[in-house]
Each structure stands twice: as C-alpha cells, then as structure tokens.
Amino acid sequence: MPSLRKRLMALDPTTVSTVLSLLPTILEQANKTIEKLKKNKRKDGTPEGAVADTRDPAARIAELEAAAVQQAEAVKLLAEQHAITIDALRKEAARLDRRLRLMTAVAMGGVALGLGGLVIALNLLFR
Template identity: 85%
Template sequence: MPSLRKRLMALDPATVSTVLSLLPTILEQANKTIEKIKKGKRKGEAPGAPDLVENRDPAARIAELEAAVVQQAEAVKMLAEQHAITIEALRKEAARLERRLRLMTGVAMAGVALGLGGLVIAINLLFR
C-alpha cells in the first residue's frame, strides 16, 4: 500500500488547487480568532485599568455576545461547507486514481503476457 506522501504527490493539480484555494479563508479565520484571544489577554493583563466591559449594560453585552456567537457560527458553517467540498473533491480524485491504477495494472499484465508469449515464440524459433 503506497504511503500517504506518495498518494498526495499523485493528486490531480485541479484537486490540489481546490484545496489550496480554501487555505486563505481558513488562515483568515484562524488569525481573527488569535487576534480576539490576544485582545482578551491584553485587557486581562492591565491591573490598574478600568474594565470597560464591566461598566456596560448587561443587556448590551449579552446582545454583543449573541451577535459574536452568530458570526462565529456562520464562519464555522462556511468552513464546514468548504471542508465538505474539499472532501468530495478528494473522494472523486481517489476514485479516479483507483480506476487509473486498475487500468494500468491490466495494461501491465497484458504487456507481461504478450512479452512472455513473444519470448516463448522467439526461443522456439531459435532452437528449431
């Protein structure tokens, strides 16, 4: 069974470009998440600074958090759809490669059979 690296190297360029086209979106979402985490840590690290979050109306804060949750849910949904597209493209590519492998195996077997047959005929003609 071929290694994963050999399988990945044999992928169709169209499939690879599809997967690569999704990477910027994934990286963008990851960077946004990292920035939000960093901002949260900065606010928590300032010991003498007044916390603006605590001074706001709780209803406004809840609404803000709900909006953030909806936004994150939409981002997750978009990423899930992109992953589904990628997985489908990889499945199609794997099926195509499987068909190609079977075809090439059959051609190789026929070539070996013809080669052996030709060798037998040549040996018979040589020793007559």
C-alpha cells in the same frame, strides 16, 4: 521531515486551490477581530490588558449572542469548504484508482505478450 515545498508539490492542484480558498475567510475573520478590539480600546480608553465592563448586562449578552452567531456562520462556511475538499479528494482517489487498474491491466497484457513471444522465439530457435 520533508520540506514544505515537497509536501505541497505532492498535493493535487485541486486540493491546493481548495485549501488556498480558505485563507481569505480566515484572514477576513482575523481582520474583523482586530478591528473590533481596536474600536473597543478607543471607546474605553483603558490600557491593553485591562478590561472595562461597565455596560448593561443585557447589552453584553446580546453582543455575545451576535458574536456566537457570527462564529457559527464562519464555522458553517469552513465546514462546507472542508466538505468540498473531501469530495475533491474522493474524486481524485477514484480517478487514481481507475488509472492504477488500467496501468496494471496494460502491464499484465505486456507481460503476457512478452511471454508468448518468448515461447514462440524459443520454439523457432530449437526446431
């Protein structure tokens, strides 16, 4: 299994920067979740494993709906970033395909010129 460094070195810089741009969003969501858990723990005063749910069910539903909307927005943002990554990968693949075709044509031209030169040299040699 190749090392992480080798795998990262094989990636296009555009792809790496796009993927790295996702990290702040993930960290931000993680920090928000941690802060929320800390605030709930301070308010309730219950131990970590215990769940104290004495709130109004309507308030709890509203809170859950708000959390679902927030998560949906985070998923939407991640989907947009993935679409940007996919678009960058497609552009890079098209660029590499054009480059491969050009290099193939240049190599074919070189072979044709080499063979032509060889034929001329052999004709001059055996005259």
